[in-house]
Amino acid sequence: MLSWRVVRGAWLGAMGRWLTVVAAAAGTGLLLLSTLGWALGSAQPGAGAGARLVWCLLPVAVTVQLAATVGRAQPLGWPRPGLAAIGLGRTATVLIGAAGAALACAAGSAVALLVFLYLRGDLDGVPYAGSASGVLGAGHRLPVAGAATLLAAVPLMAAGVAAAGLWQPRAPKPGAAPVGLPWGVALTAVGLAVQVGAPRGDTLPLPSGLGSVSPATAAGWLVASAGMVVAGPGLVHLCGRLLALHRPGALRLLAGRAMQQEARRIGRPVGLLCATATAAVAVYHLQSGVGHRLGPLTAFAAALIGASVLVIAGTAMLEARSARARSTTALRDLGASPALLRGAVALRAGVLLAVAVPLTAVVAGLATVPATR
Incomplete structure (x- = not known):
């Protein structure tokens, strides 16, 4: 207690x-x-x-x-x-x-x-x-x-x-590259391949009368979603490394190093957000195909999942902000302007969106193939 x-x-x-x-x-x-x-x-x-x-x-x-x-x-x-x-x-x-x-x-x-x-x-x-x-x-x-x-x-x-x-176990060296990116990419590719190649089936009915899918389709979606979550830390770390490449200025250097430091903390929530977004797009396509709205329980479950995922991501972002509070104070003591620190935060957010949105769109487009063909 x-x-x-x-x-x-x-x-x-x-x-x-x-x-x-x-x-x-x-x-x-x-x-x-x-x-x-x-x-x-x-x-x-x-x-x-x-x-x-x-x-x-x-x-x-x-x-x-x-x-x-x-x-x-x-x-x-x-x-x-x-x-x-x-x-x-x-x-x-x-x-x-x-x-x-x-x-x-x-x-x-x-x-x-x-x-x-x-x-x-x-x-x-x-x-x-x-x-x-x-x-x-x-x-x-x-x-x-x-x-x-x-x-x-x-x-x-x-x-x-x-x-x-x-x-x-003991925490890894700060800034060390996560090792899950190749495994996450492989899982996502396998899951998408299973979804694309899965036949139509009526074994597993979808909620709210959205039709039925085969167990292979559901299993492929789960594997692809797990792959996106596993690949999240490595993807964020890679973005940070690319951002700090080739003679970076103060803004790019601060943003890139911060992304590398926070990759393990915010990577999995970012991957979970992407996986949830792909599921939302798939549900939207299914709903448009059958031509009726979701039932109350299904809508309630979808809202519950979306809100929980947003809170998970928000909690990770707050933890990352708290973890870099000492570094932010040191930078201010060295004379870094508030505009520079705000610009580094905005640049990190922009890079994450620039990577996550197209990735989510591609995976969501492939994930809806079994439902639309």
């Missing part, structure tokens, strides 16, 4: 990140419980409930990553000598981050359960209760074991991912 006692007096940004984790866990828990309620109320759930549960894995994965990111950010921001002075070593730091992530997700799961029971009409005496009873299996007994299993999945996974992220 130490981390949460510290958070009570934290600034608004830290509180906002934890509240975002609670909200994301509540939304994901509600999606999982709605799948259970639909299975209870459907006469022949069959593979439909399984397909709904499979697509719920996407918001689950993003929510777990969000909780792990916020859970890692707090103890890593504390001074290690101060933690050691009060008897908190590496193991205690790992436990603090994992417990904070699990507790936030557990609070969100509790909120999801209350909202689900309210929508089903199981809470007597509450105004407007049961407003969604027709699609959540109202009148059927809710299996306690099944609901508990679904709600416990996100907190347990978030604790494990946060602990794995904090239990790291």
Whole structure:
């Protein structure tokens, strides 16, 4: 409970990140419980409930990553000598981050359960209760074991991912090139090749009646998305090296070196943003093809995933800004003008956009081939 006692007096940004984790866990828990309620109320759930549960894995994965990111950010921001002075070593730091992530997700799961029971009409005496009873299996007994299993999945996974992220080996040399770029490019190429070559299939129905795809198409999209995330740090580092090549001036040198230093910190969130954007483009093409809008649950899940990914990227950017605060102070002491520092930030952002936007467009164009041919 130490981390949460510290958070009570934290600034608004830290509180906002934890509240975002609670909200994301509540939304994901509600999606999982709605799948259970639909299975209870459907006469022949069959593979439909399984397909709904499979697509719920996407918001689950993003929510777990969000909780792990916020859970890692707090103890890593504390001074290690101060933690050691009060008897908190590496193991205690790992436990603090994992417990904070699990507790936030557990609070969100509790909120999801209350909202689900309210929508089903199981809470007597509450105004407007049961407003969604027709699609959540109202009148059927809710299996306690099944609901508990679904709600416990996100907190347990978030604790494990946060602990794995904090239990790291010794940090690499600052500015060293990440080694994941070739592997990420290879994974992305393999995933796109699988998507392009996958036949049409009706094994895995898409949400909101957007059609059906073969398992190979879904697997190819997952592999390509994972490749973009893996390649993110190496791609950012490469951009920084290219920016600082051939007699750079002060502006290019500052921007390029900063990108190389921050590649490991912001690379994976940037790759995750690109992967999410490609998925959004693919969904847009599918929606245009079938000619109807997304259903409420699908739109809610898409908004949840998009907001969580933006918070993950924003948290990484804030961590990078905090990490270079000492360097920024030193540059100001040396006489660097505020315009030069702002120009370096703008140049880094422009280079990232100039690389990420075309890459996302190319991957998204290839990813929609199976749906449009």
